[in-house]
Every structure is written in C-alpha cells, then in structure tokens.
Amino acid sequence: MSGGIDSSVAAYLLKGMGYDVEGITMLIWKKDSPYPQPMSANSCYSPDKTRDLERIREISERLGIRHHTVDCSDLFESAVLADFRSEYMSGRTPNPCIWCNQKVKFGAMLDYARSKIPFDFFATGHYARIGRMAGGRYAVMMARDRAKDQSYFLSRLSQTQLSEVLFPLGDMLKSEVRAIDEELGFHPKGEPESQDFYGGDYSDLLGATDREGEIVFPDGSVIGHHQGYWHYTIGQRRGLGIAYKEPLYVIAIDAVCNRVIVGTEESTFSNSMIASEAVFGASDDFIPGRLYDVKIRSMSRPVKAYAERIGDGFRLDFAEAVKGVAPGQSAVVYDCEAVVASGIIKETECSGK
Numbered sequence: 001m002s003g004g005i006d007s008s009v010a011a012y013l014l015k016g017m018g019y020d021v022e023g024i025t026m027l028i029w030k031k032d033s034p035y036p037q038p039m040s041a042n043s044c045y046s047p048d049k050t051r052d053l054e055r056i057r058e059i060s061e062r063l064g065i066r067h068h069t070v071d072c073s074d075l076f077e078s079a080v081l082a083d084f085r086s087e088y089m090s091g092r093t094p095n096p097c098i099w100c101n102q103k104v105k106f107g108a109m110l111d112y113a114r115s116k117i118p119f120d121f122f123a124t125g126h127y128a129r130i131g132r133m134a135g136g137r138y139a140v141m142m143a144r145d146r147a148k149d150q151s152y153f154l155s156r157l158s159q160t161q162l163s164e165v166l167f168p169l170g171d172m173l174k175s176e177v178r179a180i181d182e183e184l185g186f187h188p189k190g191e192p193e194s195q196d197f198y199g200g201d202y203s204d205l206l207g208a209t210d211r212e213g214e215i216v217f218p219d220g221s222v223i224g225h226h227q228g229y230w231h232y233t234i235g236q237r238r239g240l241g242i243a244y245k246e247p248l249y250v251i252a253i254d255a256v257c258n259r260v261i262v263g264t265e266e267s268t269f270s271n272s273m274i275a276s277e278a279v280f281g282a283s284d285d286f287i288p289g290r291l292y293d294v295k296i297r298s299m300s301r302p303v304k305a306y307a308e309r310i311g312d313g314f315r316l317d318f319a320e321a322v323k324g325v326a327p328g329q330s331a332v333v334y335d336c337e338a339v340v341a342s343g344i345i346k347e348t349e350c351s352g353k
Contacts, residue, residue, distance in 0.1 A: 001025050001060070001067065003052035005181045005191055006125030006169060008059050012184065013168040014123055015063055022117060023060050023067040025053065026109045028076040028100075044100075059186055070112045072104050079103045085206055091253035092328025093233045095153075095298065098342075102156040102279075106165070121166045126150045129170035130162055131282070131338050138162035139282035139338040145173045152298045155332045155342035156279045206230055213258030215242065218251070223262065229253050232260050235268060235324030249324075269321035275331045275343025276313035282338040285309050293334040294318075296325050296345065307333055313343045 001007045001023040014021045028044065053069070060067040080100045087094035110122055127143035128151045138159055143149040157165070169177055182189050208230055215224035224242045226232065236250040240262065249268045252261040273296075286292070286307040293302035294316060304319035316331060325331075325348045333341045 001056050002125070003056045003059075004125065005187055006127075006177060008125075008186045009177045009180050009184075010123055010125040010168045011059075011063055011065065012180065012186075014166070015065070017168075019121075019123075021063070021065045021123075022119070023056065023065055024109065024113055024117075025056055025067070025069050026072040026105065027069055028073050028080075028104070030073040030077060044097075055187075062184075062186075068113070068117070070109055072108055072112075075108045076100065076104055081205060087328045088202070088206055088230050089208065089255060090328075091229060091255035093326045094328045095330055097153050097298075098156055098330050101154055102158075102161075106157055106161045110161075110164075120164075122164055123166040123168060125169055126154060126167050127169055127172075127174070128154050128167050129337075130165055130167060133282050133338065135283075137282060137284070139340075141170070141339070142334070142337040143167075143169070144171045148174045151334075151339055152295055152330070152332050155281070155330065155339045157281075158279065159281075162281070203228070203231055211258065213260065215240065215260045215262055218261055218263060218267070223248075226260055229255060229258050229260050234326035265323075268323050270318065270323075270325040270348040271321050272315065272317045272349045273325050273331065273345055274310070274313060274315050274347040276311070276346045278309075278313045278341050278343035280341045282335055282340045286314065286333075286340065290335070291319060292340065293336075295332045295334070296322065297329055302334065305333075307341070313346070314341060 001011060002025065011021055011023060057067055080096050080103065083099055084094050084096045106122070113119065127145055127148040129141035129143060131139045131141040133139050140151045140154045140157060140162065142151045181187055208228060210227040213226050213229055214222045215226055216222050223244070224240065232250050232253060234250055234253065237247055240248055242248055242262070246264045248262045249265060250260055251263040251267050254261065286309055289306070291304050292307050294305045295302055303322050305316040308315045314333070316333070325345060327345050327348065329345050330342055331345050332339060
C-alpha cells in the first residue's frame with residue numbers, strides 16, 4: 001500500500017471479493033542518505049513519507065485490515081541505486097523501476113512479509129493482468145486500460161513471483177478506479193497521479209563531480225563541450241547547446257573518454273539490437289519467423305521485430321528501422337497482450353533508415 005488511489009482501491013476490491021487482506025508498505029529512503037532531498041516529495045525515493053503513512057493507516061483502519069511497514073532501504077541502495085549509478089556512469093540509460101519491482105517490491109519485501117505473515121497472494125495496484133499460458137507458464141499481460149498499462153515495468157518478474165500475484169485493477173479503467181475512490185472518500189477529488197522514481201535531477205544520485213569533455217561527431221571532430229557525459233542520454237536532442245544546420249541528437253556515449261557523440265536524425269535509427277539478462281514469461285523461447293511486438297521504452301509505441309534467443313539474452317531484428325534504441329533500457333517482447341521476454345539492451349546496430 002503506497003497511500004495512493006490505486007493501491008487503496010485494490011485493497012478495497014480484494015476485501016469485497018472475500019479475501020483476508022493485510023497491507024504492507026516498504027520504506028526505501030535511508031535516514032542517513034547521502035543524496036539530496038528531491039524537489040518534489042511526490043516521488044518514490046523521497047524522505048517525506050509521514051503524510052503518506054498517516055493516510056495509509058487511516059485507510060487501513062477504514063477497511064478493517066492490519067498494516068505493516070518494512071524497511072527495504074539497504075537493499076534499495078545496494079540493488080537499485082547501485083545498478084542505476086553503475087549503468088549511468090557506464091554511459092547507459094537504466095530503468096530503476098523495473099529493477100525495484102523485480103528485486104525489492106516483489107522480492108525482498110515479499111521475503112520479509114513471508115517471514116512474518118502467512119499469505120497466499122501478493123496484490124498491488126498495478127495496471128496489468130496475469131495470464132496462464134499453454135504448458136502452465138505464467139505471463140504478465142497488458143491491462144485493459146492501455147493508457148495506464150504497466151506490463152513493461154513488471155516484465156522481469158519470475159515464474160515464481162507471477163504465480164503468487166494478483167492485480168485487481170488489470171481489467172479496469174483508471175476512470176472507474178477514481179470513481180470508486182471518490183465514492184469511498186479515500187482521497188480528495190482530482191488527487192494528482194503518483195510518483196516518478198526521483199523528483200529531481202538524476203545526476204544528483206550519481207555522486208559525480210562535473211568535468212569538461214568533448215561533444216563530437218562520429219568521425220571524432222569536436223563540435224562542442226560539456227560538463228560530464230552522465231548529463232546526457234541516448235536520443236537526447238534538447239540542451240546540447242550547439243548551433244548546427246540540422247537538429248543533432250546524442251547517438252552514443254563514451255564513458256572512458258568522457259565524450260558525447262552526436263549525429264543527425266538519420267543516425268539515431270537502429271535495424272537490430274542485442275539484449276542480455278533475459279527473463280522469459282509466456283514461453284521459454286521465441287517462435288522462428290514470428291513477428292513480435294516490442295517496446296524499447298516504457299512510453300514508446302510497440303514496434304515489430306523478429307526475435308532469436310542467444311546466450312543469456314536475445315537478438316531483435318526490426319521490421320523497420322527504429323529510432324532511439326538506448327543501451328541500458330529494457331526491451332520487452334510481446335505476443336499479442338502477453339510478455340514473452342524482457343532483457344536489458346546492450347548493443348545496437350545503427351545504420352540509418
């Protein structure tokens with residue numbers, strides 16, 4: 001229970017279905033955190049959760065359920081923030097929410113809960129569904145409300161994790177959930193959407209001191225300067241501070257030499273990519289010759305690609321060149337509505353449109 005609309009309504013719905021419900025909230029901010037407090041308290045990684053906890057306890061009391069808190073701050077720092085820093089400082093663009101779901105929210109927090117509370121299922125307010133596939137495998141499925149679908153963020157959950165999960169909001173529209181919340185009076189009408197990962201500049205979390213480097217074209221010619229490659233991400237167009245006859249985009253980052261490589265729009269397209277550390281859902285392999293839907297970012301539109309399993313990951317060959325494929329992000333492969341696989345983008349083949 002995060003204190004937001006979705007988790008509160010999820011708990012209410014489960015009670016109505018006859019489940020014996022208990023709430024659990026994880027705390028991830030360390031009291032002695034070396035990181036600056038984010039500008040917005042409306043973020044997951046933030047020290048000010050006093051108001052949220054008060055609201056959660058009030059809602060739990062109204063629902064007649066017990067509420068527990070668990071301190072996951074050490075693991076969050078070692079698993080999520082350490083990966084975030086490592087990826088960014090290696091010139092890649094990570095997605096911390098996916099790692100948090102896999103390792104903390106659906107991992108360590110559940111391990112703690114299981115040691116204290118006997119339970120059969122773990123439920124959240126995510127907009128996604130669970131499917132049981134041929135052969136008995138589980139898969140994360142897209143939500144009915146495509147605008148709120150969170151299957152991308154849940155794509156790394158294991159078969160064991162998926163076998164114990166309930167998503168009560170998966171078949172609902174956000175408008176329906178809000179209507180229930182307003183009727184119950186859990187939150188003020190028009191309550192803002194919850195949280196980004198961190199309500200500030202991501203570079204605050206890296207502990208890096210600015211140092212001048214070069215902005216270059218692929219041939220090595222210098223076109224400008226910057227104050228640290230970690231301030232840039234693949235596909236970035238704005239904020240380069242360079243006047244040129246065509247719009248320029250970040251197409252690669254050289255962390256060793258502190259260089260940011262830029263190019264025109266044509267150079268931002270990829271024909272193929274390789275992902276590693278794959279987690280498989282609906283099946284344990286791909287069907288040769290099948291054209292799958294792929295999301296290369298959480299908010300990107302699905303693109304078509306052929307998939308082949310290689311090593312601990314997979315290769316994707318896009319049906320049409322795709323713009324802005326960024327190493328460090330997750331590539332999530334879908335068969336219709338079901339997540340087939342999720343992997344971390346490691347390499348791309350960029351050869352224009």
